[in-house]
Amino acid sequence: MSSEGEQPMSRSTTRRALIAVLIVGAAGCGGPARYVNPTADFSAVKTVAVLPFENLSGDKVSSERVQRVFLTELLVLNTFQVVEPGQTNYSIRRANVDVSALTADDIKKLGTELKADALFTGTVIECVDRAGSAEGSRLSLQLRLVEVETGQTLWSSSSTRKGATFGSRMFGFSAKPSTTVAQELIRDELHGLVR
Amino acid sequence: MRRSSALGFVLALALGAAASSAGAATASPNRVVLLPFDNIAHAADGAAVVTSKLELALAARGYEVVRGGSVEELLRAGRVRYLDSVPLKVLHELAERHGAGGVVVGSLLTWTSGVPTVAVSARLLAPDGACLWSNAAALAATETGGAFGRGRVKELELLARRATDRLVATLPAPADLGRARPRGGGGAAHVTQYRSPELFAKPRRLAILPLENVADEDASVARIVDALLRNRLAVHSGLAIVEPAELRAAIVAEGVTTLWGASPEKLKKVGDRVGTTLFLRGAVLRGLLDPEQTVELHLYIVDVEARRVLWSALQDRSKAEFEKLLGLGNVDASVTVADRVVFELVESLYEGH
Numbered sequence: 001m002s003s004e005g006e007q008p009m010s011r012s013t014t015r016r017a018l019i020a021v022l023i024v025g026a027a028g029c030g031g032p033a034r035y036v037n038p039t040a041d042f043s044a045v046k047t048v049a050v051l052p053f054e055n056l057s058g059d060k061v062s063s064e065r066v067q068r069v070f071l072t073e074l075l076v077l078n079t080f081q082v083v084e085p086g087q088t089n090y091s092i093r094r095a096n097v098d099v100s101a102l103t104a105d106d107i108k109k110l111g112t113e114l115k116a117d118a119l120f121t122g123t124v125i126e127c128v129d130r131a132g133s134a135e136g137s138r139l140s141l142q143l144r145l146v147e148v149e150t151g152q153t154l155w156s157s158s159s160t161r162k163g164a165t166f167g168s169r170m171f172g173f174s175a176k177p178s179t180t181v182a183q184e185l186i187r188d189e190l191h192g193l194v195r
Numbered sequence: 196m197r198r199s200s201a202l203g204f205v206l207a208l209a210l211g212a213a214a215s216s217a218g219a220a221t222a223s224p225n226r227v228v229l230l231p232f233d234n235i236a237h238a239a240d241g242a243a244v245v246t247s248k249l250e251l252a253l254a255a256r257g258y259e260v261v262r263g264g265s266v267e268e269l270l271r272a273g274r275v276r277y278l279d280s281v282p283l284k285v286l287h288e289l290a291e292r293h294g295a296g297g298v299v300v301g302s303l304l305t306w307t308s309g310v311p312t313v314a315v316s317a318r319l320l321a322p323d324g325a326c327l328w329s330n331a332a333a334l335a336a337t338e339t340g341g342a343f344g345r346g347r348v349k350e351l352e353l354l355a356r357r358a359t360d361r362l363v364a365t366l367p368a369p370a371d372l373g374r375a376r377p378r379g380g381g382g383a384a385h386v387t388q389y390r391s392p393e394l395f396a397k398p399r400r401l402a403i404l405p406l407e408n409v410a411d412e413d414a415s416v417a418r419i420v421d422a423l424l425r426n427r428l429a430v431h432s433g434l435a436i437v438e439p440a441e442l443r444a445a446i447v448a449e450g451v452t453t454l455w456g457a458s459p460e461k462l463k464k465v466g467d468r469v470g471t472t473l474f475l476r477g478a479v480l481r482g483l484l485d486p487e488q489t490v491e492l493h494l495y496i497v498d499v500e501a502r503r504v505l506w507s508a509l510q511d512r513s514k515a516e517f518e519k520l521l522g523l524g525n526v527d528a529s530v531t532v533a534d535r536v537v538f539e540l541v542e543s544l545y546e547g548h
Contacts (some may be wrong), residue, residue, distance in 0.1 A: 023440060029344075061409050061410065061480065064409045064478070064480070065409070065480045065481075065491070065493075068478065068480065068493040068509060069509060071495075071504075071507060072387060072388070072389060072493070072495075072507045072508065072509050073387070075389035075504055075507050076387065076389045077386070078389070082503075082504060083501070083502070084459065084497045084498075084499075084502045084503060085476075085495070085497075085504070085506055086457075086459060086462070086476065086497060086499075087454070087459050087502055090456065090457075090458050090459065094457065143297060177489070177511065177513070179509065179511050183509075
């Protein structure tokens with residue numbers, strides 16, 4: 001409990017801090033951190049919606065860009081029916097839901113309106129766009145698939161990808177641009193999910 | 196180019212010739228009406244200059260050009276606000292009154308004096324609204340001249356002349372109209388995309404909604420990309436493009452105030468008015484003012500009735516990549532890079548179709 005005069009930490013701030021700690025922890029361990037709910041029945045997940053991604057990076061448009069890369073890669077995967085993004089955005093506004101601090105009730109309300117079985121959420125932790133340099137771009141992303149009915153996390157992943165290549169490090173060639181880095185990271189994570 | 200468009204052109208000439216109304220002129224197969232340019236670049240002088248230059252360029256290609264008083268009078272009477280597209284009724288009247296087989300509409304996309312740069316786009320529309328030809332061209336002063344900048348064009352007016360000459364380079368002679376094909380610009384690149392087989396399952400129309408400008412730049416950036424997109428889509432016959440004037444009228448009739456935030460139900464009603472359930476949406480993720488000079492676009496087509504995404508694609512190109520990898524020469528006009536991205540996205544949409 002906060003002492004008198006102090007501003008209590010908002011749910012959103014607490015969550016952001018927690019995500020940052022998890023990501024730092026995951027990065028320290030050297031690889032992506034993935035979680036699959038052992039009780040999850042993925043065969044029941046037919047229709048999904050992709051919510052706007054949260055942005056903790058310094059690049060103010062990175063979340064929008066990464067979310068659009070994610071949407072396209074998810075469609076390419078052709079595993080789920082994906083709710084039309086215009087419908088998703090409209091329902092979020094109408095339900096007056098804060099996607100950065102979703103409660104189980106919010107998820108149920110939103111998912112029911114969207115006729116979705118599960119919702120994808122994402123958080124861009126870090127996005128550095130240095131395509132022209134040897135060190136290249138860098139993206140840290142957290143993804144989550146939440147079941148509408150129960151509000152339970154079915155799957156989550158936290159991973160970091162760099163755009164630097166052997167050629168860029170050794171010979172100063174241009175490294176991969178941030179969109180390519182995002183595509184590769186998301187593709188790998190989604191393939192990990194449906195495997 | 197669709198055969199029906201060519202037939203429309205011939206039909207319009209026949210209609211023009213047979214017109215009995217007092218204001219109708221005798222149709223000439225070479226005659227086109229040239230509208231004042233839509234001024235996306237917000238440069239009043241520039242729009243007037245490129246309209247004049249295009250008149251000269253069209254004349255050099257063998258067209259008899261009608262513009263000025265009587266054209267503007269009809270535009271005023273038709274309460275035409277946006278000049279990049281006019282309502283079908285006005286289009287028909289413009290052609291009939293002047294005995295013309297087509298109407299040329301254009302947009303001034305860029306007119307800057309820092310590094311002098313001019314970018315333009317134009318379309319030749321048949322009286323029935325079908326697109327007979329379309330193109331876009333951009334030129335920066337630094338792209339002209341020889342070694343050490345000798346012979347470089349520094350005046351915007353001269354640059355405008357070169358840009359309009361480049362613009363009409365793909366315009367067929369009057370006798371050959373109707374034979375135009377999608378223009379190239381290098382082979383289609385690999386684009387990450389999803390395309391549902393339902394998209395081309397039956398002939399459909401496609402309404403293009405204004406793009407979102409995520410890049411947070413000048414609001415005109417999304418309009419520039421919009422114009423480029425319309426040009427590139429117009430030459431393919433797979434999806435018939437709804438004219439912007441028709442879409443605007445439907446939006447007004449349905450009382451839609453914001454297209455980005457419009458409910459799917461509202462969009463469906465707009466679609467009912469223009470005879471489609473397909474809408475193209477998208478965003479400029481990195482744009483013409485990006486420090487790395489990278490243009491990145493996300494486009495997707497939704498079926499508002501089925502509530503499904505039928506196509507989604509992302510593409511980006513940087514100026515450096517354009518010059519080195521694609522070998523398309525030095526470019527300093529960002530519109531050229533944007534047009535390349537639009538070209539690759541549109542080609543990917545029709546790939547294998």
